[in-house]
Amino acid sequence: MNRLWLRIAAPIAIGIVFLALWQAGAWLSGVAVYILPAPSDIAVSLWTDGPSLMGSLLVTLRITLAALAAAAILGGAIALVFSLSRIVEISFFPYAVILQVTPIVAIAPLIIIWVHTPFLALLTCAWIVAFFPIVSNTTVGLNSADRNLLALFRLYGASRAQVLWFLRIPTALPYFLAGLRISGGLALIGAVVAEFVAGTGGAETGLAYRILEAGYRLAIPRLFAALFLLSVTGILIYLVLDFISRQLLRNWHESATAEEEE
Amino acid sequence: MPEPILELHGVAKHFATGTEALAGVDLSVGRGEFLSLLGPSGCGKSTLLRIIAGLTPPSSGACRLALDHAPGRIGFVFQDPTLMPWSTVTGNVLLPFRIAGRIGAKERERALAAVRAVGLAGFEGAYPHQLSGGMRMRVSIARALATDPDLLLLDEPFAALDEITRLALNDDLLRLWEERRPTILFVTHSVFESAYLSTRIAVMTARPGRISADLAVDLPQPRTRATRTSPDYAALCERVSASLAEAMEPGR
Secondary structure (H helix, E strand, O other): OHHHHHHHHHHHHHHHHHHHHHHHHHHHHOOOOOOOOOHHHHHHHHHHHHHHHHHHHHHHHHHHHHHHHHHHHHHHHHHHHHHHOHHHHHHHHHHHHHHHHOOHHHHHHHHHHHOOOHHHHHHHHHHHHHHHHHHHHHHHHHOOOOHHHHHHHHHOOOOHHHHHHHHHHHHHHHHHHHHHHHHHHHHHHHHHHHHHHHOOOOOOOOHHHHHHHHHHOOOHHHHHHHHHHHHHHHHHHHHHHHHHHHHHHOOOOHHHHHHHHO | OOOEEEEEEEEEEEOOOOOEEEEEEEEEEEOOOEEEEEOOOOOOHHHHHHHHHOOOOOOEEEEEEOOOOOOOOEEEEOOOOOOOOOOOHHHHHOHHHHHHOOOOHHHHHHHHHHHHHOOOOOOOOOOHHHOOHHHHHHHHHHHHHHOOOOEEEEEOOOOOOOHHHHHHHHHHHHHHHHHHOOEEEEEEOOHHHHHHHOOEEEEEOOOOEOEEEEEEOOOOOOOOHHHHHOHHHHHHHHHHHHHHHHHHOOOO
C-alpha cells in the first residue's frame, strides 16, 4: 500500500519540480515563446486549441487502435501458423524480421502511393511497425509448453488440436499480452510517422499533421500541446493494455500475482 | 508372484548424444505390487519409466504391458507437480477426461473424489500458485488417480519436498495404494522411502543402468509410524543400503 502510494507520488513530484524549473527558467531568461514556451503558455494553448486538437487526436487514435487490433489478430494468426509448421516458420520468419527492421519512414511513401484509401494506407504503415513483437513473442510462447505437460498430454492420447488448444495457447497467452503491450506504443508511433509522411491536409487531419503545421507556423505552444496529448495517449494505451493483461492473468501468472505472494 | 502386469526383457536405451542410459533391464512386476526403483541420480530410472509409459521407445529389448491400451490406464507423476497454472485444482484433475473428450457428471464426481482422496477437499477451486509445494504434488497425484489407473508410475515425486511433507505424503500414498491397489512403480533415490513404502525394491546401478539387486520387502502391512522405528525396518534399510553401495561401486 505504502509502496503504491510512493510509486504514484514520486514521479508526480519529479514532474512538478521539472515543470517549476522550466517555468522559472523561461521567465527569468526571457527566451522567446516560439523557441521555448513556458509550461503556462502550453497550458493556455491546450485550453484554447484543445477542442480542435482533440478532433485530430481521435483521427490518430482510430488509426492506432485499428492497427493494434490488426496486429493482434494477424500477428497471433501468423504465430499460430509458425508454431504449427516449423518449415513455414523457418521460411517466413526472416521476412518478418526484414519488415520489422526496414525504417517505416522509408517505405511509407510507397505504401501511400499503392494504397489509395488514406485510412488504409496509414493503417498499413502502423500495422507494419506494430505486428512484429506480437508475432515473435507469441511464437516463442506457443513453443514454450512445459515438456512434462506435453508428455502427459501424449500419455492421455491428446490430439494435436487438443495440445494446441488446452496447452500451447494458454501457455502463449502471457507472451502474447507482453507483445501486445509493446505493440500498443509502436502502433501509435507508426500512425504518427505515417501521418508525417502522408501529410494529409484534407478533411481528417491527424495529430502528427497538426504538429508539422504548428511547426511551420511557429505556433510552438500548440506544437507542445499536441505533443503532450500524444504522450498522454501513449501512456493511456499502455495502462489500458496493462490492465487488460492483469485481468486476464490474475489467476495464475507470476507477473500478475507477484504482489499477492509477498 | 501374482500375474505380471509388466515385463521388461533386455530393455536398453542409448541417446543420439551417445549416452548409454540403460543396458539390458530385465524386470517383471506383478499386479498390485508396490515396486521401488532405487538408484543413484542419473542411472536411467526416469528413462525406464518413460519407456514403460510409452513416451519414448527403447533402443532394444521389449516392454510388455498386460493392460488395455486405452488412455488413462497408466498414471504418471513427475518430480515437479506439472500442473497447468491457468487451471483450478479441479480443472487440472479433470485433464485426462477433458482429453478423452467427455466431462459428464460421472467424470466430475471421479475427479472430485480423487481430490478428496488426496486430502484437498475445500481447495477444488484454488489455483496452483495459491497452494504449497506439497499440496501441488497432491493435485498431481489426484490427477494420476482420477482415471483409476492399473499402473501408477511415480518419478521421484517427493524429492523436492521438505521432510515433514514427504513423510505425510508417503503415508497418504500408502493409504491410496491400499484402497485402490494399483500397481505402483516408484522411482526414488531414498533408501528409507523405498523400504517404508514398497513390497519390493529393485536396485539399479549407475549409468548405464541395469538392475543389480531385487529385494523382497517382508515388513508387515499396513505400514505405520511404528514401522519406521521397528528393528526389522532398520535391518531392511541396512540391507538395501548395502545393495545400493554395491550397485554404485561394483568393484568393491
